[in-house]
Amino acid sequence: MESPESENSEQATEADQETNLRHRKLLTCAKKTIENASLLLRRKIPCTGHLMTPRRLWIQTIPTQECDVVLMFPPGAQDFTLMWLLSRLRAGTPGLVVHVRHHASSDSYGFYLTAPFPVLLKAAEELHLPKTLKSEFGGGLKEFVQQEAACFEGTDNESTFFTTQERQWLVLHLLQTLRAAPGDQLGGLKLIEGQAIVPKCLSAGIISQVFPLHDLPSLQKLQKSWVRDFFRKQPLDDICNYFGVKITMYFAWLGHYTTALIVPAVVGLIFWVCFCGHNQAVEDVGYVLFSFFNVLWASVYVETWKRYSAELAYRWGTLDQRDELLVEPRPLFSGTLEVSPVTGRLEPVYPAWKRNVFRYFVSMPIILLCLAVVFIIMIVTLQFQDWWDHFITDRGYMFCLSYLPKIFLAVVITLLDEAYYKVACWLNDKENYRLDTKYENHLIVKVALAA
Numbered sequence: 001m002e003s004p005e006s007e008n009s010e011q012a013t014e015a016d017q018e019t020n021l022r023h024r025k026l027l028t029c030a031k032k033t034i035e036n037a038s039l040l041l042r043r044k045i046p047c048t049g050h051l052m053t054p055r056r057l058w059i060q061t062i063p064t065q066e067c068d069v070v071l072m073f074p075p076g077a078q079d080f081t082l083m084w085l086l087s088r089l090r091a092g093t094p095g096l097v098v099h100v101r102h103h104a105s106s107d108s109y110g111f112y113l114t115a116p117f118p119v120l121l122k123a124a125e126e127l128h129l130p131k132t133l134k135s136e137f138g139g140g141l142k143e144f145v146q147q148e149a150a151c152f153e154g155t156d157n158e159s160t161f162f163t164t165q166e167r168q169w170l171v172l173h174l175l176q177t178l179r180a181a182p183g184d185q186l187g188g189l190k191l192i193e194g195q196a197i198v199p200k201c202l203s204a205g206i207i208s209q210v211f212p213l214h215d216l217p218s219l220q221k222l223q224k225s226w227v228r229d230f231f232r233k234q235p236l237d238d239i240c241n242y243f244g245v246k247i248t249m250y251f252a253w254l255g256h257y258t259t260a261l262i263v264p265a266v267v268g269l270i271f272w273v274c275f276c277g278h279n280q281a282v283e284d285v286g287y288v289l290f291s292f293f294n295v296l297w298a299s300v301y302v303e304t305w306k307r308y309s310a311e312l313a314y315r316w317g318t319l320d321q322r323d324e325l326l327v328e329p330r331p332l333f334s335g336t337l338e339v340s341p342v343t344g345r346l347e348p349v350y351p352a353w354k355r356n357v358f359r360y361f362v363s364m365p366i367i368l369l370c371l372a373v374v375f376i377i378m379i380v381t382l383q384f385q386d387w388w389d390h391f392i393t394d395r396g397y398m399f400c401l402s403y404l405p406k407i408f409l410a411v412v413i414t415l416l417d418e419a420y421y422k423v424a425c426w427l428n429d430k431e432n433y434r435l436d437t438k439y440e441n442h443l444i445v446k447v448a449l450a451a
Contacts, residue, residue, distance in 0.1 A: 067099070067213055068171045071111040071198070074208040081206060082109055084186060088197065092178045095119035108208070115171055117158040121146050123170040130317030141317040163241040168212040175210070176331045194346060196331035203332060218242050236312070245316050252312055253305065260301050267293055333434050350432050363427045367449060370420050374450065381409045420450050
């Protein structure tokens with residue numbers, strides 16, 4: 001017979017085995033439950049999949065402390081695209097600092113870009129950025145030269161030598177200098193040798209957007225001294241340091257024009273008081289005199305704005321622009337690579353006759369067709385308005401129904417305006433202008449025709 005002690009030990013062993021089996025079943029069930037919940041959560045909220053299954057780039061992201069320009073990709077961008085562009089940025093633009101960040105809410109990646117001070121100095125020399133000389137060297141503005149950096153004011157302070165706008169402009173220049181090598185291809189996008197990679201990817205939709213980041217302290221300062229202070233003169237120098245010369249020139253013209261309008265407003269009020277209420281002959285004399293005054297005022301205003309804009313351009317170092325032959329081609333300008341007789345470097349060349357043929361035989365007919373369509377729709381709508389007014393009057397309908405044709409015309413004009421703007425941009429791209437200024441000027445002309 002077995003002793004009571006051996007029976008108790010066997011019972012304890014069986015109990016331990018049953019307990020271990022229950023623990024295994026419980027762990028297995030819990031593991032399956034967690035996996036099912038994770039799978040369900042990924043299906044319901046796709047962006048959480050990046051938090052549960054880390055990808056290579058997500059592991060390599062670095063918290064960004066400083067950033068000047070952000071390059072964003074559309075949601076669902078492939079790892080191959082990101083890694084290819086990242087490797088090209090680091091190899092093709094030495095010194096450019098690139099941080100990769102993932103935005104879980106939109107399932108999109110972004111490259112946060114900045115550059116150290118020596119790289120910015122080199123880019124400033126390439127762009128011929130005007131900077132202020134020290135007083136002992138004559139003062140005034142002079143195109144920056146890296147070898148003469150000690151002659152410029154503020155070179156000893158890396159954080160303040162370049163303004164926020166200048167840093168962002170220089171970093172954007174470094175991005176645009178990234179050129180395609182022979183045989184480069186990104187997915188289905190074929191790149192021509194020497195073509196700017198970032199602008200081409202931006203136009204093809206591989207890159208969703210490229211934008212600078214705001215400097216909140218400077219923005220808050222402008223908000224107090226410019227936006228909220230209605231009765232104070234515009235801080236044009238601060239606006240120029242933050243937004244650049246082009247935008248500042250617009251606000252300078254806006255302020256100058258608004259101030260100049262006080263003169264015809266006061267004179268018009270005087271004419272109205274003196275001539276209104278008299279006989280028709282006296283009023284006609286007043287209208288004629290006021291018309292002559294407006295012509296004289298407009299001529300004087302144009303000359304005063306020329307003087308004032310020249311003064312501002314001299315102050316901000318843009319009065320003496322470089323010759324167009326020495327300006328870098330537009331990044332999206334395409335053509336065959338040939339040696340430039342001026343710079344001695346390979347630059348894209350596009351025959352002028354091709355541009356003129358497309359402009360006169362494609363652009364102009366399409367623009368005239370668009371204008372004709374808008375004119376016909378306007379005439380038909382006006383005819384429909386007359387018929388509709390008689391219709392609701394004869395039937396005794398509510399008077400508010402007479403606004404339906406006007407609402408229809410407003411909606412149609414808005415849709416046609418959006419469509420025409422896209423057509424104008426497409427035509428302007430096909431005309432393939434070499435310089436940004438010519439591209440913008442021709443685009444303004446096309447858009448203004450339909451305004």
